Amino acid sequence: MSEPTSRAEKRAATAQRILDAARAEFGERGLEATTIRGIARRANVDPSLVMQHYGSKAALFAAAIELGESPPEEVEAHLHDVLDVRLGALPPETRALVRSMLTAPEAEAVVSGFLNERVANLSSAMGGEDAELRAALIVSSILGLTVARHFLKLDAFAGASDADIARVARPWVTTGVTPPPDSGSGEPDP
Numbered sequence: 692m693s694e695p696t697s698r699a700e701k702r703a704a705t706a707q708r709i710l711d712a713a714r715a716e717f718g719e720r721g722l723e724a725t726t727i728r729g730i731a732r733r734a735n736v737d738p739s740l741v742m743q744h745y746g747s748k749a750a751l752f753a754a755a756i757e758l759g760e761s762p763p764e765e766v767e768a769h770l771h772d773v774l775d776v777r778l779g780a781l782p783p784e785t786r787a788l789v790r791s792m793l794t795a796p797e798a799e800a801v802v803s804g805f806l807n808e809r810v811a812n813l814s815s816a817m818g819g820e821d822a823e824l825r826a827a828l829i830v831s832s833i834l835g836l837t838v839a840r841h842f843l844k845l846d847a848f849a850g851a852s853d854a855d856i857a858r859v860a861r862p863w864v865t866t867g868v869t870p871p872p873d874s875g876s877g878e879p880d881p
């Protein structure tokens with residue numbers, strides 16, 4: 692690949708280098724332990740460039756987890772990564788948003804917007820019949836697990852490790868990735 696020559700090409704190459712570094716850092720360290728400085732160091736750029744290109748760690752994380760059209764095994768691997776992040780301790784800003792989403796219109800709008808983006812991203816990656824509805828069910832399931840584990844502290848989760856929950860949840864949360872076979876009638880099977 693040739694070196695970028697124009698200012699726009701150099702800017703795009705830097706943004707891509709930052710994004711690649713962020714994906715690697717988030718994958719290795721998780722959301723909470725990843726730092727802007729660590730991403731910048733890996734991308735070989737000044738930390739201020741990370742912020743100029745992406746604005747915040749949260750915005751960079753959202754960009755890093757975007758899926759393009761992908762085969763089912765890549766979508767499933769992505770969902771497993773998301774599940775692993777949500778099983779771990781939540782960052783303070785996520786805790787505040789989730790805790791406030793049902794009582795504060797501002798928090799509701801932020802969470803709804805983020806989840807709608809996740810649904811759109813996931814449905815475009817999955818494709819097939821009812822992709823948007825299947826994606827919404829998957830995203831809602833992960834949100835429900837996040838709330839039940841971190842806020843409601845359901846008894847069943849109290850003695851379970853992240854690894855145990857992930858082992859059981861992984862096949863369950865990816866059930867809708869592939870569209871179900873069409874029964875032809877349009878009616879649910881009895």
